[in-house]
Amino acid sequence: MRIAVIGLGLIGGSLLRALAAAGHEVTGFDADPATRELARAAGHRILDSAPEAVDGTEVAAIAVPLPHLPRVLADLAGYRGLVTDVTSVKGPVRALADEHGVPRFVGGHPMAGTAASGFAAADPDLFRGAIWVLCVEPHSTDLADWLTLARLFTALGTRVVPITADEHDDAVARISHVPHLLAAALTSTLAGAPLSATLAAGSFRDGTRVAGTRAELIAAMCAGNAPAVHRELDAVIADLIRLRDDLTDTAPTAKILPYLEKSTKLRQSWPPTPGAPGRMTADADALLALGRSGGWVTSVDGTELSTMRPETDRFSS
Amino acid sequence: MRIAVIGLGLIGGSLLRALAAAGHEVTGFDADPATRELARAAGHRILDSAPEAVDGTEVAAIAVPLPHLPRVLADLAGYRGLVTDVTSVKGPVRALADEHGVPRFVGGHPMAGTAASGFAAADPDLFRGAIWVLCVEPHSTDLADWLTLARLFTALGTRVVPITADEHDDAVARISHVPHLLAAALTSTLAGAPLSATLAAGSFRDGTRVAGTRAELIAAMCAGNAPAVHRELDAVIADLIRLRDDLTDTAPTAKILPYLEKSTKLRQSWPPTPGAPGRMTADADALLALGRSGGWVTSVDGTELSTMRPETDRFSS
Numbered sequence: 001m002r003i004a005v006i007g008l009g010l011i012g013g014s015l016l017r018a019l020a021a022a023g024h025e026v027t028g029f030d031a032d033p034a035t036r037e038l039a040r041a042a043g044h045r046i047l048d049s050a051p052e053a054v055d056g057t058e059v060a061a062i063a064v065p066l067p068h069l070p071r072v073l074a075d076l077a078g079y080r081g082l083v084t085d086v087t088s089v090k091g092p093v094r095a096l097a098d099e100h101g102v103p104r105f106v107g108g109h110p111m112a113g114t115a116a117s118g119f120a121a122a123d124p125d126l127f128r129g130a131i132w133v134l135c136v137e138p139h140s141t142d143l144a145d146w147l148t149l150a151r152l153f154t155a156l157g158t159r160v161v162p163i164t165a166d167e168h169d170d171a172v173a174r175i176s177h178v179p180h181l182l183a184a185a186l187t188s189t190l191a192g193a194p195l196s197a198t199l200a201a202g203s204f205r206d207g208t209r210v211a212g213t214r215a216e217l218i219a220a221m222c223a224g225n226a227p228a229v230h231r232e233l234d235a236v237i238a239d240l241i242r243l244r245d246d247l248t249d250t251a252p253t254a255k256i257l258p259y260l261e262k263s264t265k266l267r268q269s270w271p272p273t274p275g276a277p278g279r280m281t282a283d284a285d286a287l288l289a290l291g292r293s294g295g296w297v298t299s300v301d302g303t304e305l306s307t308m309r310p311e312t313d314r315f316s317s
Numbered sequence: 318m319r320i321a322v323i324g325l326g327l328i329g330g331s332l333l334r335a336l337a338a339a340g341h342e343v344t345g346f347d348a349d350p351a352t353r354e355l356a357r358a359a360g361h362r363i364l365d366s367a368p369e370a371v372d373g374t375e376v377a378a379i380a381v382p383l384p385h386l387p388r389v390l391a392d393l394a395g396y397r398g399l400v401t402d403v404t405s406v407k408g409p410v411r412a413l414a415d416e417h418g419v420p421r422f423v424g425g426h427p428m429a430g431t432a433a434s435g436f437a438a439a440d441p442d443l444f445r446g447a448i449w450v451l452c453v454e455p456h457s458t459d460l461a462d463w464l465t466l467a468r469l470f471t472a473l474g475t476r477v478v479p480i481t482a483d484e485h486d487d488a489v490a491r492i493s494h495v496p497h498l499l500a501a502a503l504t505s506t507l508a509g510a511p512l513s514a515t516l517a518a519g520s521f522r523d524g525t526r527v528a529g530t531r532a533e534l535i536a537a538m539c540a541g542n543a544p545a546v547h548r549e550l551d552a553v554i555a556d557l558i559r560l561r562d563d564l565t566d567t568a569p570t571a572k573i574l575p576y577l578e579k580s581t582k583l584r585q586s587w588p589p590t591p592g593a594p595g596r597m598t599a600d601a602d603a604l605l606a607l608g609r610s611g612g613w614v615t616s617v618d619g620t621e622l623s624t625m626r627p628e629t630d631r632f633s634s
Binding site for chain 2: 184190
């Protein structure tokens with residue numbers, strides 16, 4: 001296929017390299033001239049503007065941070081190909097795509113490591129084995145477009161998870177954004193507490209690790225998903241308030257034990273192990289049922305999909 | 318010295334072996350006959366009751382879980398030597414020692430790994446480099462007794478931190494007990510959420526790791542330190558409520574950024590690096606000032622101590 005990648009940082013650069021390695025005809029653009037030079041020196045066809053890069057392509061993957069997305073979507077006004085993105089929040093991006101009247105849009109979110117950054121760290125194998133969320137909206141997603149991207153990304157070795165933008169945003173609030181805020185709050189207990197800093201060990205180290213992330217990144221990702229983060233954080237706070245109050249009981253051990261027994265069992269069951277492989281014919285409802293059960297697509301053959309579901313149903317309450 | 322160790326699990330067994338290896342005359346006892354046999358087979362002098370084990374010793378180190386401590390203290394009624402313990406909560410143990418009229422008591426808390434358990438896992442080098450908190454109470458701790466234990470434990474390669482029982486309990490609530498409850502609450506968000514379980518990755522894994530600990534252990538340690546855990550958890554909840562409410566601001570990024578900038582800087586400064594070594598003459602106030610600044614004792618020579626303080630004062634607010 002002819003594919004353009006706009007934004008050539010770690011994710012965009014890795015995608016450009018992975019798609020090129022898979023034999024696609026790939027073009028790229030980055031707003032930073034030095035990044036364009038790096039990508040050109042690596043042998044890629046890099047244009048000097050987004051419209052030139054997408055010209056004549058069937059798919060445009062936008063791999064820029066959320067704040068830059070409106071500008072790129074404006075640059076691509078008039079593009080008639082299939083547009084996707086890689087940002088970590090999907091509801092706001094869908095709203096932006098609607099606002100800009102993008103004719104064919106399917107939102108995506110590859111969940112791949114981001115410790116390094118920039119094109120210099122780009123790795124064609126970055127996505128192998130990684131989850132790649134591809135949004136399905138029951139009444140608006142064009143299934144053929146969805147399948148085009150699912151085929152493209154599963155062929156790179158990813159596990160494609162079909163889910164609505166809102167359900168995605170709730171899930172990442174829970175499993176990524178709220179953990180960053182808990183880590184920040186836990187770290188903050190060390191302010192003015194040098195004794196605690198000296199005594200802190202394993203449980204503190206792990207519970208606060210992501211608090212060392214750049215503050216601007218944490219703020220941007222939480223604020224960019226504010227309604228879902230608010231809701232999920234509120235649920236965690238409610239549990240913590242209950243645990244705090246249970247500690248004032250005359251028999252606190254017995255009072256907090258049932259809650260801890262449940263969470264210990266959940267943690268010991270995670271990560272879920274893959275179950276037996278399955279097959280299904282693609283339609284929006286079946287795809288969403290797969291995603292909601294924690295399953296994913298491993299390959300696409302026309303409208304026939306190979307799938308995988310987690311073995312345990314422990315998380316299905 | 319002649320030293321008895323009562324309770325021969327991982328900590329007690331390791332202490333028995335470390336003290337024996339350091340040339341002390343060590344006796345031991347464990348309530349479990351099979352454990353006694355194991356320790357005897359390893360060449361140690363193991364008696365069949367706690368009173369027999371402590372008979373004629375200068376120091377008795379009690380290394381049993383908190384719920385078993387009253388029974389052991391009752392067994393040792395009449396013992397006139399110096400008694401210490403290794404449990405992770407110090408205020409309640411001090412109260413128990415007072416209740417049982419223990420004539421000479423200095424509470425301790427070695428902060429060494431506990432992934433394995435039982436005498437079979439005992440390791441004479443377990444404490445090398447580890448923190449060993451030894452409680453100092455301004456008006457009641459006998460300084461000579463404190464120095465006896467500090468000399469004993471620093472000679473095993475530990476870093477001895479002098480602090481009051483209450484300050485110790487606040488600190489461990491903050492750096493260990495509250496982290497366990499946050500991990501449990503974070504894990505609980507996966508109940509009924511198989512999609513989230515599939516998407517969860519690094520930040521969730523680290524933030525919830527200790528939630529896989531046995532629920533009985535988490536419940537016992539939090540309940541055993543309930544007032545401090547309540548207070549520290551309350552402070553964390555207050556921060557989380559503020560962050561949650563800030564997310565409803567019209568400009569949430571700017572609103573939450575200052576808090577995150579502080580926590581990121583704190584996390585990046587942790588763990589504190591040791592500064593220059595120092596010397597001091599032991600007295601209760603000087604010891605407490607050392608502990609409160611995050612410092613520790615590295616060796617004891619009469620009443621002259623070699624000490625170390627953290628290099629940074631970032632945690633001193």
